Amino acid sequence: MGYEKFPKQVKEGRVAQTKRLLVSLIVPVYNEQDSIAPFTATIAKVMGTSCPEIDYEVLFINDGSSDATEPAVELAQAADPRVRLVNLSRNFGKDAALCAGLEHAHGDAAIPMDVDLQDPPELIPEMVEKWQGGAKVVNARRIDRSHDTWLKRLTANSFYKIFNLLAEQKIPMNVGDYRLLDRQVVDVLRQMGERARFNKALFSWVGFDAQEVTFERPNRRAGETTWTYWKLWNFALDGILSASTMPLRVWSYVGFLLSIASFIYAAFVFFYTVVFGADTPGYASTVILILMFGGLNLFAVGILGEYIGRIYAEVRGRPIYVVRSTSDFEDTAHNG
Ligand code: UDP
Ligand code: MG
Numbered sequence: 001m002g003y004e005k006f007p008k009q010v011k012e013g014r015v016a017q018t019k020r021l022l023v024s025l026i027v028p029v030y031n032e033q034d035s036i037a038p039f040t041a042t043i044a045k046v047m048g049t050s051c052p053e054i055d056y057e058v059l060f061i062n063d064g065s066s067d068a069t070e071p072a073v074e075l076a077q078a079a080d081p082r083v084r085l086v087n088l089s090r091n092f093g094k095d096a097a098l099c100a101g102l103e104h105a106h107g108d109a110a111i112p113m114d115v116d117l118q119d120p121p122e123l124i125p126e127m128v129e130k131w132q133g134g135a136k137v138v139n140a141r142r143i144d145r146s147h148d149t150w151l152k153r154l155t156a157n158s159f160y161k162i163f164n165l166l167a168e169q170k171i172p173m174n175v176g177d178y179r180l181l182d183r184q185v186v187d188v189l190r191q192m193g194e195r196a197r198f199n200k201a202l203f204s205w206v207g208f209d210a211q212e213v214t215f216e217r218p219n220r221r222a223g224e225t226t227w228t229y230w231k232l233w234n235f236a237l238d239g240i241l242s243a244s245t246m247p248l249r250v251w252s253y254v255g256f257l258l259s260i261a262s263f264i265y266a267a268f269v270f271f272y273t274v275v276f277g278a279d280t281p282g283y284a285s286t287v288i289l290i291l292m293f294g295g296l297n298l299f300a301v302g303i304l305g306e307y308i309g310r311i312y313a314e315v316r317g318r319p320i321y322v323v324r325s326t327s328d329f330e331d332t333a334h335n336g
Contacts, residue, residue, distance in 0.1 A: 022055045023128065023180075024107030027115050028097035029073070030063040030226060035115045036072040040083060042121050050125035059084045060115075061101045064091035077327065085327040095197040096321040098177060102186050104326070110186050112177045112199075118217055119178035126213045127180040136208035138180040139172055144216040155229070159236045167243035169205045172212075179203065195314050198239040241306055248307055251300045258296075 025043065029036070040058060047056050060073045062085060070087060077083040086104050088097065098112050109131055113119040119140065127138040145153050156174075164170045177199055181189070188206050204210075241247065273279070 020053070020055045021109070021132075022057065022107045023124075024101075024105035024110045025056060025058045025124075026061065026098060026101030026105055026110055026112045027058060028061045028063050028094050028101065028112075029065060029069050029115050030091060030094070030097075031065045031067045031069060032115050033065075033068040033072045035117070036060070036069065036076055039115045039117060040076045040080060042117060044080065046121045046124060050122075051128055054128055055082075057082050057084055057106060059086065059101055059105055061097040061104075062087045063094065063097040064088050074327065087324040087326070089322040089324040092321045094177075095199050098199055099197050100321045100323065102181075102189055105186065108183050110181050110183075111179070112181075114178070118219070119176070120215055120218065123178075123213050123215055124180075130211045130213070131180050131182060133211075134209070135180075135211040136182040136185050137203070137206075137210040139175045139210055139212045140178040141172060141212055141214050142174040142176070142217045143214045145174070147217060147219050151229075155232065155236075159239075163201075163236075163240055163243065166240060166246045167201065169201065169243065171200050171204045172210075175200070175212075177203075182208070184208070194242070195316075195318065195320055196238055196242045196310060197320060198235075198242050201239055201243045237306070238310075241310060245307075247303050251303070254296065254300075258293075 027039070043056070043058060047054070058076075058080075060083065062070055062073065070085070073083065073085045077085060084104075086100055088100060092100075101112065102110060109128075111124065111127065113121075123140055127140065130138045145156070148156070160171070160173045181203070185203075185206050185208055189202060192202060192205075194202075
């Protein structure tokens with residue numbers, strides 16, 4: 001009686017499988033007032049047509065924007081309850097904002113993505129499919145950087161080369177933050193204690209089966225990139241120094257080789273003097289040696305300083321980000 005009214009799955013005892021999966025799109029935004037509406041519209045279109053069986057939330061992390069980003073998100077939220085907003089108390093940088101996003105996401109999987117549509121939402125269905133096929137991580141790799149300037153391509157390539165040469169945990173070439181992370185991976189990331197959030201490296205440190213989808217990266221839809229070369233350089237330095245202690249250790253070897261060389265030279269000078277007598281010219285070589293050792297010493301001390309500065313930042317243990325307010329949802333997550 002009434003049995004027939006139940007959906008087919010209940011009769012077949014497959015109730016548990018009908019729980020709809022939730023995917024959290026984590027979108028850090030910094031002064032992006034003009035990009036919010038096109039982004040949510042595109043997402044609604046893609047998810048509605050290609051992934052109707054998956055629920056999703058769009059979690060905007062407002063990284064201390066000084067323009068009308070916050071009202072723009074609130075407007076989107078009024079139209080669509082799947083939009084959520086976390087406001088940070090100031091600009092903490094994209095990696096910190098992403099960290100806040102991972103902390104606040106409710107999904108069974110999370111996908112960090114840029115708001116400027118440079119991470120094409122059309123890839124999401126493909127990523128979700130691989131995820132449902134068992135992958136815990138699905139990387140989105142750029143196969144075409146022809147939109148970038150040659151300088152950007154060269155610096156990006158050298159970065160990946162140097163990073164992978166030095167770091168124990170390699171990172172995949174041309175994979176940015178755009179990727180799908182299963183809840184299990186998100187929970188590991190949330191437990192990682194470091195203040196310096198170099199996400200690319202953290203994401204691959206976690207491990208798990210990773211699969212890949214590829215795409216061509218389009219140009220920015222609206223607004224401008226906030227990345228200058230100076231910022232990129234510091235970003236790369238942070239990444240390499242947080243993933244490797246090689247720059248620190250290499251000085252023991254340099255020092256060792258130089259002391260061997262100096263012993264050999266000392267022996268040479270001794271025998272030369274014994275055989276040919278004293279010989280005073282040597283101004284040039286003295287100056288060169290002083291400059292060389294002085295330079296090397298300063299360089300090595302500088303590297304030490306880079307690490308010590310980072311250790312200092314870590315031991316202070318300040319929160320990675322500070323939440324000013326959240327909008328339209330109950331949440332127990334706390335700062336940092
Ligand atoms: N972003 C952020 N905080 C910042 C800088 C950028 O949250 O301090 C966001 C930005 O709004 C965008 C994403 O990070 O959604 C990527 O930024 P951008 O497009 O400037 O970087 P690019 O695509 O040039 O790497
Ligand atoms: Mg961009």
